[in-house]
Amino acid sequence: MVVLKNIVVSVSMSVLASTAFAQEYPAKDVTLIVPWSAGGGTDTIARSLVADAQECFGENINVVNKTGAVGAVGMGAVTTARNDGYTVGLITFNLSTYGPLGQADLSYRDYDLIQLINQSPGALSVAADSEFETLDDLMTYSKENPGVVTMGHSGTGGAWHLSAALLAAEHEASFNYVPFDGSANVRTALLGKHVAVAATGIDEMKQLLEAGEVRILAVNARERADAFPDVPTVAEAGYALEAPIYDWRGLAAPKGLDPEVKTAIVKGFKACFESDAFQSLAKERGLPLTYKDPAEFETFLAELETGLAAVISDLGLGK
Template sequence: MKAKSIIALLVAAVMAVTLAGCGGAQKTDAPKFPTKQIEIIVPYAAGGGTDQVARALANSAKDIPGQPVVVVNKVGGGGAVGMSEGEKAKPDGYTVTMITVELVTLPHLGLAPINYQNFEPILRVNMDPAAVTVRADAPWKTLKEFLDYAKANPGKVRVGNSGPGAIWHLAAASLEQKTGVQFTHVPFNGAAPAVTALLGGNVEAVTVSPAEVSAQVAAGQVRVLGVMSDKRAKAVPDVPTLKEQGIDLVIGTWRGLAVPKGTPAPVVKTLHDAFKKAMDSKAFTDYMDKAGLGIGYLSSEDYKASLKVENDNFKALIEKLGLNKKQ
């Protein structure tokens, strides 16, 4: 019996060592991420706001994941080409897309078949609200005065935007819906020409981002009456939000990172943690402040919920305005 007991103990010990070895091998052989370069698709041209945000973030994140982070511009279709390529990429975490608000506007405008549900959000990086801006010599010192005038004079106030269906057009249209005023919308080929038209007296107002009028504010050429955000914009800290002025309206442009749907959750978390650390770095925050761009962090889950809300809101607004090209 004693000999059998000794043999049984030896067998048990050998099995334990073998199982431990197997367990260790499984742990060692578990897939690691990342093991190669991470690519960020930017769906707009180099040098633009989206490209600037992506490159500043990539520069701050390049050493955090342990692998290079590079930016690749895929231009066309108002952002649709790059985002379409991003949503069809292999869901392994190595192709990340900088998605923008156009992800939830272009489909409802009938301009692109992209779908926010085909992405797994990583985090939102930036949010720049629309800012109701008039010339410094305009008769309206407050948003209330401006809206009271617009209400009393339907269609007389011309509001410049960056093109039909673009976010700054939708911002002005949303303000109309919320307040019952009626503007005359004047489209331009981008925000900069709209601001130039404002300075020249060709329109009475613009609804572009604070960053896009910050130089004119500093020069005393324009006055911002309100920003369409939850909190005040750093670029114009003394200007109250519309919410502070009794109008519950938050709308603007935003940029964030996402991977194709089906990307493993641990990979999404690794990417989130790496890019959040990059967002919190002094180099990134200093760059954003200098550029007048707002930092607007949302976690993966909060960003996913926000995308659904914005998608539904823009769908309803675009249908109401009759802007869907398929109609």
């Protein structure tokens, strides 16, 4: 009986300690791991989201960039961090393609999902003084000169690589794809004339477009982007796609969070997402926001993974 009593007391103390920990969460700053380079679209979204974290989350959230291996270094670091709620990761589209491409042993199943932040359409852009005035100019030249046109993108198997590759495959064009570590580096390469075309998220080109440094040939989506009313869709430009590929970004934590801590994290990040400052900044930068809670996010990722596996196989990019 004494042994049983001690076990009950021990279990009770453990439960009380866990509850107390959850109730005081967050009690210190939180680290947000971003798997892409500083200055890129993903990094900008992350920093904008947590800019007012003290107010909407209760503590500061510090962004740490861990780049490499098409995002797998940073996203992998999240899975091996302590599951105490003080490390969260920004996960991206590449997580949906690591398995089909054989790039990394990572998937959404390795995390406690927090929320979807946005879905972005891709775009093809050229320097303002490029010889390619329209998407038709670009596609026609690439058909007549296979593999000559260099196209920068933010990583093999990423949304913008697959988006452009699908467009080329369906319309019998041919590009020389050049991978970079994040879209910030793609933009730099385009302006430096190291690549002829940039495949990025359309929102990632907004500032350069407004500065007159680039021309966006088309948005790879079914509808024009609200923030870019003058940019035609690929269909309007004469190169329709049945199912354009969209990028996504979301938040996840190491698997095995205390349920009450997870509830607090979900609530805190949703408050950051809904803040006037983040919503206004997203509108200013042309970033299309899409919120999904953990359950909705999981359903979205499961369905996307299945669809992308088929696309990757059809393009001959699979493992």
